[in-house]
Amino acid sequence: MVCERSFVPAAARRKRESKQAYGTGSQEPVGAPNATPSGFPAVAARTRLTGRTEGRTPPREATTAGAPAVLDTTAQLCQSPSTNPATGLRNRARSKYLTDGLMSGLTALQSPLRHSYASTVRCAAMLAQDGPALTGKYCGQRWCLVCNRVRTAKLMGAYLPEMATWAEPHFVTLTVPNVAPPALHNTVRALLAAVPRLARAIRRTDGLELRAVRKLETTWNPRTRTYHPHLHLIVSNRAAADALVRRWMVEFPETDRRAQDVRSCTGTGAVKELFKYFTKLIVKGMDGERTAPPPRVLDTMFKAVKGLRTFQTMGFVAPKVGRDDDALTLDATTPAPEPQRERVTWEWVGSLADWMDYGSGALLSGYEPPATMRALVERIRRDAHDAAQVAR
Numbered sequence: 001m002v003c004e005r006s007f008v009p010a011a012a013r014r015k016r017e018s019k020q021a022y023g024t025g026s027q028e029p030v031g032a033p034n035a036t037p038s039g040f041p042a043v044a045a046r047t048r049l050t051g052r053t054e055g056r057t058p059p060r061e062a063t064t065a066g067a068p069a070v071l072d073t074t075a076q077l078c079q080s081p082s083t084n085p086a087t088g089l090r091n092r093a094r095s096k097y098l099t100d101g102l103m104s105g106l107t108a109l110q111s112p113l114r115h116s117y118a119s120t121v122r123c124a125a126m127l128a129q130d131g132p133a134l135t136g137k138y139c140g141q142r143w144c145l146v147c148n149r150v151r152t153a154k155l156m157g158a159y160l161p162e163m164a165t166w167a168e169p170h171f172v173t174l175t176v177p178n179v180a181p182p183a184l185h186n187t188v189r190a191l192l193a194a195v196p197r198l199a200r201a202i203r204r205t206d207g208l209e210l211r212a213v214r215k216l217e218t219t220w221n222p223r224t225r226t227y228h229p230h231l232h233l234i235v236s237n238r239a240a241a242d243a244l245v246r247r248w249m250v251e252f253p254e255t256d257r258r259a260q261d262v263r264s265c266t267g268t269g270a271v272k273e274l275f276k277y278f279t280k281l282i283v284k285g286m287d288g289e290r291t292a293p294p295p296r297v298l299d300t301m302f303k304a305v306k307g308l309r310t311f312q313t314m315g316f317v318a319p320k321v322g323r324d325d326d327a328l329t330l331d332a333t334t335p336a337p338e339p340q341r342e343r344v345t346w347e348w349v350g351s352l353a354d355w356m357d358y359g360s361g362a363l364l365s366g367y368e369p370p371a372t373m374r375a376l377v378e379r380i381r382r383d384a385h386d387a388a389q390v391a392r
């Protein structure tokens with residue numbers, strides 16, 4: 001989806017202002033490589049669906065203000081860069097390489113989620129190839145960037161046919177003031193509990209039609225060491241979107257109106273943005289360099305949302321796409337770049353950032369992490385190690 005251009009400067013200004021009181025820190029979404037630094041979907045949908053993703057700022061010439069809003073067809077929406085097997089595998093290798101780095105600190109914690117973290121280390125660690133198809137076991141965890149790629153595609157396939165019928169979709173962000181770690185668990189529940197109640201009031205009292213998809217997201221501010229749980233929604237029409245913000249302000253009177261956001265969107269960029277990630281797993285450290293939040297911070301966030309739905313539809317029923325929490329194991333089959341005459345087992349080798357056939361020494365994806373990616377993963381591992389030393 002593409003936000004109306006005329007809206008962007010004011011929105012960006014408000015976002016900057018609101019950060020002072022409700023700052024999410026200078027965080028970058030790695031799960032959503034095409035997102036803008038603000039995390040808002042300010043950019044071109046079709047480019048996102050077909051362009052390369054790594055670390056690039058997408059072009060902003062997607063639309064012109066006043067141009068008719070054209071909703072893509074479902075067929076167009078479901079196009080994915082991963083339809084090319086080689087590209088898809090390289091993206092998967094990149095996701096796995098980065099996820100390995102993130103897991104290095106999490107698996108060392110004495111956490112009730114440690115078995116779930118261990119399952120992510122095993123995610124797609126072996127890919128069996130029979131002829132043209134690769135089969136592997138996937139962990140399904142919400143912090144796994146490999147599985148999030150699969151999940152994004154599934155969610156979009158399930159929800160887009162309905163959302164493409166909405167005449168004036170709006171992207172809504174609802175926030176509350178940042179909270180300290182002990183308050184995160186209950187705050188998240190308060191946000192989620194409020195939404196269906198407000199939706200009911202909008203339908204019954206305001207008499208408005210409301211269909212929406214909502215996503216729960218949590219970010220962390222390294223400067224204030226606080227959490228920022230918030231909701232993103234795509235709402236079917238402007239009147240309902242405005243009513244939602246109005247009622248949100250009544251429900252959470254301590255929140256700041258400037259930290260709430262409503263913007264028109266057309267196309268698919270915002271939808272893709274919505275489905276991409278649960279939390280921004282890469283932040284800027286105190287020295288301005290990119291790294292991951294400390295493992296204990298991530299663990300607190302993941303524990304706070306365990307068992308809760310990241311995504312929820314309202315006013316319509318979408319096909320089942322499976323739970324987005326733990327205990328989900330996907331047996332996925334994907335096309336291989338090169339067919340093989342014999343059955344081949346490809347094993348993930350972290351240091352090579354690729355799957356290897358130990359029989360022939362061949363590498364599956366051909367992915368080579370650029371120097372910036374290697375530096376990021378090394379930094380994440382080092383910081384996780386240092387955080388563990390401090391905690392001792």
Ligand SMILES: [Zn+2]
Nearest residue numbers: 123139144147
């Ligand atoms: Zn996984």
